[in-house]
Amino acid sequence: MLGFIIQRFLQAVLVMAAMSVIVFGGIYAIGNPVDIVIPPEATQEIREQTIQRLGLDRPLYEQYLIFMGNLLQGDLGRSFVYNIPVLELIGGRLPATLELVLISVISATVLGVSLGIYAGYRPDSWVSKTIMAVSVLGFSVPSFWVGLILILFFAVNLGWLPAGGRGNTVEIWGVAWSFPTLDGLSHIVLPAINLALFKLAMMIRLARAGTREIMLTDTVKFARAAGLSEGTILRRHLLKLISIPIITVFGLELGSTLAFAVVTETIFSWPGVGKLIIDSIAVLDRPVMVAYLILVAFLFVTINFVIDLVFALIDPRVRHGAAT
Amino acid sequence: MSDPVLSVRDLSTHFFTRAGVLKAVNGVSFDLARGEIMGLVGESGSGKTVTGFSLLGLVDAPGRIVEGSITLNGVELTTLSEAELRARRGREISMIFQDPIATLNPMLTIGQQIKLAIDAHERVSPRAAQARATELLTQVGIPSAAARLRAYPHEFSGGMRQRVAIAIALLHRPSVLVADEPTTALDVSIQAQILAQMRDLARETGTAMVWISHDLAVVSSLASKLAVMYAGRIVEAGPTARLLRDPHHPYTAGLIASLPAMAKPGAPLNQIAGSTPSLLSLPQGCPFAPRCTHASRQCTTDPDMTQQGDRQWRCFHPLGQTAKEPA
Ligand SMILES: Nc1ncnc2c1ncn2[C@@H]1O[C@H](COP(=O)(O)OP(=O)(O)O)[C@@H](O)[C@H]1O
Ligand code: SF4
Numbered sequence: 001m002l003g004f005i006i007q008r009f010l011q012a013v014l015v016m017a018a019m020s021v022i023v024f025g026g027i028y029a030i031g032n033p034v035d036i037v038i039p040p041e042a043t044q045e046i047r048e049q050t051i052q053r054l055g056l057d058r059p060l061y062e063q064y065l066i067f068m069g070n071l072l073q074g075d076l077g078r079s080f081v082y083n084i085p086v087l088e089l090i091g092g093r094l095p096a097t098l099e100l101v102l103i104s105v106i107s108a109t110v111l112g113v114s115l116g117i118y119a120g121y122r123p124d125s126w127v128s129k130t131i132m133a134v135s136v137l138g139f140s141v142p143s144f145w146v147g148l149i150l151i152l153f154f155a156v157n158l159g160w161l162p163a164g165g166r167g168n169t170v171e172i173w174g175v176a177w178s179f180p181t182l183d184g185l186s187h188i189v190l191p192a193i194n195l196a197l198f199k200l201a202m203m204i205r206l207a208r209a210g211t212r213e214i215m216l217t218d219t220v221k222f223a224r225a226a227g228l229s230e231g232t233i234l235r236r237h238l239l240k241l242i243s244i245p246i247i248t249v250f251g252l253e254l255g256s257t258l259a260f261a262v263v264t265e266t267i268f269s270w271p272g273v274g275k276l277i278i279d280s281i282a283v284l285d286r287p288v289m290v291a292y293l294i295l296v297a298f299l300f301v302t303i304n305f306v307i308d309l310v311f312a313l314i315d316p317r318v319r320h321g322a323a324t
Numbered sequence: 325m326s327d328p329v330l331s332v333r334d335l336s337t338h339f340f341t342r343a344g345v346l347k348a349v350n351g352v353s354f355d356l357a358r359g360e361i362m363g364l365v366g367e368s369g370s371g372k373t374v375t376g377f378s379l380l381g382l383v384d385a386p387g388r389i390v391e392g393s394i395t396l397n398g399v400e401l402t403t404l405s406e407a408e409l410r411a412r413r414g415r416e417i418s419m420i421f422q423d424p425i426a427t428l429n430p431m432l433t434i435g436q437q438i439k440l441a442i443d444a445h446e447r448v449s450p451r452a453a454q455a456r457a458t459e460l461l462t463q464v465g466i467p468s469a470a471a472r473l474r475a476y477p478h479e480f481s482g483g484m485r486q487r488v489a490i491a492i493a494l495l496h497r498p499s500v501l502v503a504d505e506p507t508t509a510l511d512v513s514i515q516a517q518i519l520a521q522m523r524d525l526a527r528e529t530g531t532a533m534v535w536i537s538h539d540l541a542v543v544s545s546l547a548s549k550l551a552v553m554y555a556g557r558i559v560e561a562g563p564t565a566r567l568l569r570d571p572h573h574p575y576t577a578g579l580i581a582s583l584p585a586m587a588k589p590g591a592p593l594n595q596i597a598g599s600t601p602s603l604l605s606l607p608q609g610c611p612f613a614p615r616c617t618h619a620s621r622q623c624t625t626d627p628d629m630t631q632q633g634d635r636q637w638r639c640f641h642p643l644g645q646t647a648k649e650p651a
């Protein structure tokens with residue numbers, strides 16, 4: 001088990017190192033930030049001073065080494081635009097994205113897996129057919145359109161829920177959160193639904209496919225032959241046997257939604273990380289983009305690492321490194 | 325003979341598929357006395373497994389029991405509710421399968437799986453459950469059983485996994501065990517060990533067994549009587565030794581002739597020519613007729629079961645008998 005953890009950890013470090021090179025080189029290739037940072041009417045002298053201060057006159061590999069040196073000390077640079085440390089900038093926006101994404105991904109998983117198991121367990125009932133029809137919708141309707149419809153319907157027409165913003169927040173550990181207040185929660189509902197629909201559809205499909213497959217196996221037949229009730233079979237056998245792909249998708253969805261909730265955050269004016277990044281790209285705020293992509297890579301590497309650990313915890317075959 | 329623990333009459337189980345009605349089991353009858361082992365043999369696809377599942381009320385959709393009666397310990401099973409059936413499964417009748425790798429849940433320990441099977445029918449303390457599990461594993465021949473309760477299926481060999489499955493199936497000392505080719509996937513030597521143990525267990529616990537196999541050699545060493553199945557029906561039944569020495573149905577004779585022990589050294593095995601008819605569209609008359617060297621015009625009608633003493637056969641021209649005209 002320890003060997004397994006060390007091996008996965010080294011893999012993660014390697015991936016991160018490779019990612020940092022790719023991100024740094026890639027961002028460098030897409031444009032020169034000097035024109036954005038320096039006003040057009042600046043003198044040649046100021047121009048050169050600024051370039052020197054930002055280190056933009058050094059060769060690329062030197063810039064990279066300096067960047068990595070700072071990175072290892074927890075310094076991701078300062079935003080060209082806001083002129084504050086990038087980590088502070090992103091950290092200030094992260095809680096908003098975090099609470100929105102966690103709420104939507106977790107509810108989508110709990111609800112989707114339950115509905116999916118039902119649909120897989122009773123594939124021919126009309127309830128299951130309705131569930132599957134809804135999941136097809138969840139897959140095929142574009143997210144921005146759903147967002148607009150949600151606003152139009154629940155915020156504008158019915159006036160039940162607010163159309164945007166975070167609402168009242170509460171400070172916990174020096175960070176503002178919306179979910180503990182009723183007003184904040186009411187602001188989360190619509191964007192969370194918007195983010196959740198696709199994931200809900202995916203979880204339904206995944207759980208249904210797993211359930212249909214597992215219910216036909218000898219494991220379930222043997223459990224039935226031993227007199228286990230259907231409830232026990234679903235809870236003790238099925239849930240474990242379908243969990244591996246569900247955990248994988250849960251982790252990856254969590255990561256990709258944290259990183260790329262841009263559309264929903266824009267539509268619902270949710271002041272999260274996605275909106276920050278879109279703005280940074282528009283003005284070529286290079287340190288923010290680099291830091292963000294590095295953090296996203298770090299997020300995915302961490303999530304994959306955690307998924308592997310969870311597999312090892314729940315599946316003895318992984319834990320023991322067995323083939324079958 | 326005392327009252328049978330299991331009595332099956334005219335059992336028919338059909339699958340209502342898109343391609344039509346598939347008559348997997350078509351009028352099967354037999355009795356099983358306490359502790360008796362009956363071998364159910366026949367080629368693959370003849371309906372043995374579906375017969376086994378029918379006995380437990382576990383036929384998958386689109387199949388269902390369309391006719392017949394199954395009496396277990398004096399209770400008619402075919403009219404019971406699902407809850408009443410469940411209460412009997414594992415306690416009065418249980419089943420083991422061919423592939424021990426697929427039957428056990430790879431993600432639960434052996435001890436957890438035994439506990440689930442105990443809890444299905446009884447309330448016992450964890451300590452009592454553990455004692456019971458240990459005793460049972462020892463009984464089916466698993467060494468250092470107490471320590472192995474915490475092990476997962478993949479830590480066992482195929483033979484050991486099948487022993488665990490057998491232990492789970494016998495947990496509540498059922499009256500009947502349906503064993504669906506449980507040794508087919510195992511090595512010959514392990515197969516022999518398990519067969520010997522099962523015979524002892526049946527004697528000790530009084531559990532009667534329906535031992536399903538496509539291999540006549542395997543069941544004949546174990547079963548005191550045999551039922552030969554062909555295309556969803558039993559075509560011949562009787563005490564093992566006499567049925568093997570003196571088969572009446574041409575299909576039984578063919579099965580015996582194709583046993584490896586019957587072939588001359590170096591000569592090819594005597595397989596029965598042709599293959600099982602489609603159960604979707606059974607031919608008129610005797611279903612074995614297209615493959616039968618004894619077929620006559622009469623065989624275009626369906627032969628009834630002839631009963632003589634403890635022997636039964638379904639054939640117009642039984643071997644080793646003077647042909648009997650149907651009544
Ligand atoms: N779930 C099912 N759906 C449709 N047909 C089935 C199903 N299960 C079994 N059958 C059919 O029933 C027949 C008998 O199968 P089975 O009892 O498994 O044969 P055996 O065990 O003797 O090899 C086969 O033709 C098989 O295709
Ligand atoms: S009834 Fe006729 S066809 Fe059928 S097994 Fe007997 S002899 Fe052969």
Ligand SMILES: [Mg+2]
Nearest residue numbers: 369372373504
């Ligand atoms: Mg079979």
